[in-house]
Amino acid sequence: MPDNGVSVIIPVFNDREALERAIPESIDALSGITGAFEILVAEDGSTDGSADLVRNWHETDPRVILLHADERLGRGRALNRAIKSASYGIVCYYDVDLATDIAHLPDLVGAIRDGADIATGSRLMPDSSIVRSGGREIASRGYNLLVRTILRSRLYDHQCGFKAFRRDRILTLIPEVQAPHWFWDTEVLVRGQRKGWRVAEFPVVWNEGPGTTVRFKDVFSMGSQIIGLWWQLHVAKG
Numbered sequence: 001m002p003d004n005g006v007s008v009i010i011p012v013f014n015d016r017e018a019l020e021r022a023i024p025e026s027i028d029a030l031s032g033i034t035g036a037f038e039i040l041v042a043e044d045g046s047t048d049g050s051a052d053l054v055r056n057w058h059e060t061d062p063r064v065i066l067l068h069a070d071e072r073l074g075r076g077r078a079l080n081r082a083i084k085s086a087s088y089g090i091v092c093y094y095d096v097d098l099a100t101d102i103a104h105l106p107d108l109v110g111a112i113r114d115g116a117d118i119a120t121g122s123r124l125m126p127d128s129s130i131v132r133s134g135g136r137e138i139a140s141r142g143y144n145l146l147v148r149t150i151l152r153s154r155l156y157d158h159q160c161g162f163k164a165f166r167r168d169r170i171l172t173l174i175p176e177v178q179a180p181h182w183f184w185d186t187e188v189l190v191r192g193q194r195k196g197w198r199v200a201e202f203p204v205v206w207n208e209g210p211g212t213t214v215r216f217k218d219v220f221s222m223g224s225q226i227i228g229l230w231w232q233l234h235v236a237k238g
Contacts (some may be wrong), residue, residue: 004034004036004088004089004090004113005034005036005037005038005087005088005089005090006030006033006034006036006037006038006088006090006091006092006109007037007038007040007086007087007088007090007091007092007167008026008030008037008038008039008040008092008093008094009040009041009042009079009082009083009086009091009092009093010022010023010026010039010040010041010042010093010094010095010096011042011044011075011078011079011082011093011095011096011161012041012042012043012044012046012050012096013043013044013045013046013050013072014046014047014048014050015046015048015050015096015097016046016048016049016050016053018096018097018098018209019041019050019053019054019096020053021098022096022097022098023039023041023053023054023057023064025098025102026039026102027039027061027063027064029102029103029105029106030105032106033105033106033109034109036088037063037088038063038064038065038086038087038088039063039064039065040065040067040082040085040086041054041064041065041066041067042067042069042078042079042081042082043066043067043068043069044069044072044073044074044075044078045069045070045071045072045073051066051068054066067081067082067085069081073180074180074181075180075181075182075184076177076179076180076181076182076183076184076187077180077181079093079184080174080177080184083165083167083170083171083174084171084174086167088167089166089167089168090109090112090113090164090165090166090167091164091165091166091167091170092105092108092109092163092164092165093161093162093163093164094161094162094163095161095162095209097209098209099161099206099207099208099209100121100160100161100162100204100205100206101204101205101206101207103205104121104162104202104204104205107119107202108121108162108163108164109164111164111200111202112164112165112166112200114200115198116166116198116199116200117165117166117169117192117197117198117199118163118164118165118166118169118170118188118189118192118197118198118199118200119163119164119165119199119200119201119202120155120157120160120162120163120164120189120199120200120201120202121157121160121162121163121201121202121203121204121206122155122156122157122160122201122202122203122204123140123157123160123204123206124140124141124144124156124157125156125157125201125202125203126203127203128157128203128204128205128206129203129204129205129206130205130206130207130208131206131207131208132206132207132208133208136208140157140159143158143159143222143223144156144157144158144159146223146226147186147190147226150226150227150230151186151190151226151229151230151233153189153190153193154193154199155189155193155199155201156201157201158185158186158189158190159182159185159186159222160185160204160206161185162204163185163188169192169197170188173188173191173192173195176191177191178232179225181221182221182222183221183222183225183229186222186225186226186229187225187229190229190233194233
């Protein structure tokens, strides 16, 4: 498997409009980084024609690849599936709305090339620049404080949808990760740190997307999963 190429994963659920922008901008950004790349659209049971859009792109550019699921897998399971399907040694993913400025993609890939096992953008580091509603900002900071306090993470931001991995490393971790949906991001970062992996976190420019699919019940569920992961790591395994 080529180590210098890049596999980008874009998780999608009824995001056809956002995809129309994300695919060409991803191709442009990746073309400036490497000559060997692929874009895996992890389309998770969409009903808005997202899959057809990707199929049409694939006909003109085979580097754009559809990973379709007839029934919704959830963000975490969709990412697990896509990582296993990736062709290259560096695997990245980011949100389809490009909330994190795609100009940071060279930083993300570069961190892995420089030796990190995981790289992640951060909306909460001192040099980050974000535009987000006040309520979501308070919720995000509170959530990340809980992760740092309860799960002993050293990172500022665990849920920024802008991450990269050494594929050989993340493949060994996937069997341990239990979160099927949004908490996947946090669980991967916490488990990676506990293994002593090098995690590179860097500030990003981030703007809240117009159509986020995170709901209040997702936020409540992730809070519960913080306690659940603590139990798995400290009690269930003795």
